[in-house]
């Protein structure tokens with residue numbers, strides 16, 4: 002008997018006002034004791050819903066509408082809340098992305114552990130004290146920290162405390178939902194590594210839910226992939242890396258590459274997931290799938306065993322059947338899958354433009370003064386940084402949060418003034434601009450925001466949002482602006498433009514919103530665009546698409562771009578020049594390829610190591626030429642009815 | 645409707661940029677279209693029913709539904725007061741201080757007016773004072789609170805000083821004093837007094853709202869788009885705090901209705917006004933308690949209680965607008 006068995010699970014969100022959303026449909030999987038399993042999916046795939054449903058933590062209007070969840074054979078879906086409460090912490094526990102913020106701010110770390118442990122175990126106080134020390138050490142925190150209050154710890158430390166808390170009563174299963182998302186890359190890496198070691202030592206089972214296939218593949222024994230509420234692949238990590246069965250998994254893997262390789266290329270999956278208010282009657286991936294055959298649009302593939310795992314894919318299954326009958330064919334041959342890809346060779350860099358200087362940053366420093374009581378402390382956010390931006394070129398500014406990269410961006414846009422040094426935009430001293438001057442200067446310098454969900458005002462239509470800069474800077478009247486909006490939308494690939502104009506931001510997907518944000522930055526026809534982590538909040542599978550768009554703009558419009566990121570892979574692909582920033586100091590500066598392939602600084606090397614290094618699976622399954630009638634294949638050919 | 649996503653590829657392809665054209669199967673196949681729907685369809689369907697979403701949310705809350713129905717009732721009574729009332733409220737041709745009977749359901753006043761007719765006409769005054777007094781207070785609160793919150797710095801310091809002043813000066817004595825010394829009497833002056841003394845709390849509330857909203861990315865984005873301060877405050881920030889503004893408007897209206905009744909009861913109103921507060925004043929002065937005319941005293945009191953509680957019930961629904969967790973299934 003497996004530790005956790007999930008059978009035919011359906012979760013639906015039903016409210017009176019909206020059509021019901023079938024978030025999780027017919028999901029089956031098992032988790033064995035001591036196994037480390039990853040659950041991967043993009044936004045809206047239902048992965049978190051599934052995680053919450055397993056532990057009965059769904060918030061209304063979410064409801065389990067069918068299926069069962071058994072923990073050690075005990076049915077959880079019908080278990081009374083009181084019994085379930087008994088099992089929490091002791092049998093299973095969870096850590097969420099927000100767990101670090103749910104520590105009680107007014108009690109010391111120690112008391113939070115005592116709360117959990119005193120109630121559910123019969124240890125004496127001194128035993129508990131020792132155990133807390135042990136637990137903190139386990140997550141690499143010095144036991145003396147137990148006397149601290151949560152706000153005295155950093156985000157990474159708080160998240161570790163949450164993890165230690167989850168392990169306090171030695172549960173058999175820990176569900177981690179994006180436990181490190183939002184933390185710095187190096188911290189993420191460390192926590193994951195730590196977790197894996199602990200899991201090996203103590204033998205608890207882990208279900209790690211994440212949007213990031215790369216991270217999951219690095220630590221898990223087995224990976225489950227969800228798409229549009231369905232489980233599409235369930236395979237051991239090793240096999241998945243070498244030979245992803247489902248085309249979606251293959252597509253996801255395409256977003257990873259080794260930034261230090263000679264040639265770097267990443268790909269994306271065009272399109273977006275289907276609307277889940279209607280149950281797809283066929284393969285939900287069919288509209289985006291490069292391998293789709295007519296059958297895919299008629300019948301829903303079942304999750305069936307093939308090769309070393311399971312997958313829900315008609316084509317893969319036919320190939321598997323073929324291979325079973327015909328041992329001469331080998332799985333590792335055949336044509337490449339259709340990929341939409343972005344590589345250095347196709348980027349603006351290949352054109353070897355000689356850009357002219359647009360903006361010069363000269364020995365800029367920024368010091369913040371902080372008064373606490375009678376003491377004044379000063380912090381050097383940026384220290385003696387110099388570089389320039391050239392038209393048609395991308396300068397990458399790489400560093401973790403707190404490295405000063407955002408401060409530099411703010412100084413360039415005139416929102417903050419440097420303590421010393423100068424910023425020149427042509428003949429203009431940017432660091433001396435005020436009021437009207439800044440307004441005029443911003444026509445030339447525009448910003449692409451990190452989070453497309455907060456950069457667009459939810460109350461306005463796309464058309465309104467794009468008309469504003471056109472009317473403010475371009476001095477167009479409303480009719481001209483409306484015309485220009487269409488051109489802009491087409492430039493950023495949102496066609497047909499008429500369809501997008503009237504929508505509100507919340508009606509668009511993350512990638513489409515980011516395109517609107519880019520269009521808005523383009524509207525005043527700027528000379529400089531500052532792109533602040535423009536892809537970090539997007540689904541992994543579409544990141545390359547936005548990079549490609551940015552690249553196209555740089556090339557066509559000869560824009561000078563400052564690309565701010567923590568991710569060396571995208572920096573390598575997009576930037577001509579890279580500056581690595583550590584605590585306000587530039588520790589490395591040079592041509593992108595050189596900096597990343599021959600890093601001289603330790604910090605750059607650390608950042609490089611933090612990137613999940615997956616080999617691109619370019620040996621793909623043999624292409625399938627349907628020789629047999631599709632009806633022979635074991636599929637449920639009758640369309641799955643709604644409900 | 646074709647899907648955007650496939651179209652997304654086209655311009656890129658024309659660039660000759662990337663999208664590798666590969667053939668995956670040897671059999672030619674029709675292009676794969678996304679299912680004919682994306683999330684736009686349900687939106688349109690909803691729009692067709694002509695019921696805006698905010699109304700649905702409020703309506704689906706049971707308490708708010710009761711409140712809305714009650715409010716509608718009061719509004720209808722106010723509009724059709726001349727039809728509904730059996731007599732003119734100022735007609736003094738009846739016998740004074742009569743007990744309720746079939747002619748005068750709630751009896752008559754000391755001066756011989758019909759209490760029931762007064763009650764019906766009084767609805768008008770209360771609703772108007774609530775709507776205008778609450779509105780005035782809300783508008784002042786909005787302008788001062790939002791400008792203070794958005795501008796920050798010295799502007800904020802000065803405006804905050806006035807807000808705090810408004811908060812610490814006790815409102816009722818101030819209102820009584822201003823109303824008592826004003827050269828003219830009547831509902832208009834009471835509305836003005838209520839508006840001018842009741843905005844401070846709302847302004848503080850709005851200032852703190854703006855403080856949290858103005859650091860949002862979309863506000864920075866509007867600055868980069870070249871929008872001016874007023875435009876950002878009223879077109880970008882205000883619509884995002886609409887439900888909170890409605891919430892405080894309703895609260896201000898409740899306060900205004902109560903304050904009006906209170907002021908009139910204390911005798912600073914215009915004696916010729918027909919309103920619930922004035923009825924209470926006359927009932928008290930006319931010795932309703934002594935003559936045992938309970939209906940004269942109780943009816944306007946109950947009416948006031950009913951109208952304020954109906955507005956509070958509506959607020960439960962508006963609350964659910966800004967906080968989805970409170971929505972009822």
Ligand code: SF4
Pocket residue numbers: 247248249284285286287288290291292293294297302313314315316317
């Ligand atoms: S079933 Fe067809 S459409 Fe779905 S993933 Fe497999 S090949 Fe692609």
